[in-house]
Amino acid sequence: MENTEINITCYKCEKSLNLEANSKISRQEECHHCYANLHCCKMCHFYDSSAYNECKEPMANRVLDKEKANFCDFFKLSSGGGGGEDKDNLFNTANSLFKN
Secondary structure, eight states: OOOOOOBBBBBTTBBBOOOTTOOOOTOBOOOOOOOOBSSGGGGBBBOTTGGGGGGGGGSSOOOOOOOSSSOOOOOBBOTTTTTTTHHHHHHHHHHTTTTT
């Protein structure tokens, strides 16, 4: 049997959580470093900021706040490292294209 443990990191503080990918966690689960909610979109395998509603799961209900705990039945724990910097990096890259 293959070991499924990988380095799962918090989307907010990017510190290791000592959890296994796809493991079941409760809705109230929090990062033990920064107390961010873990059962949220930014920690989900299906989260994708470039997808419709920022979710690759077509059957999932829309969640407005991607950093708050939710009741999504499709949630699969995944590493959320680097979650807050993606929009800034994309914006800076786009701006650099139009500089003279």
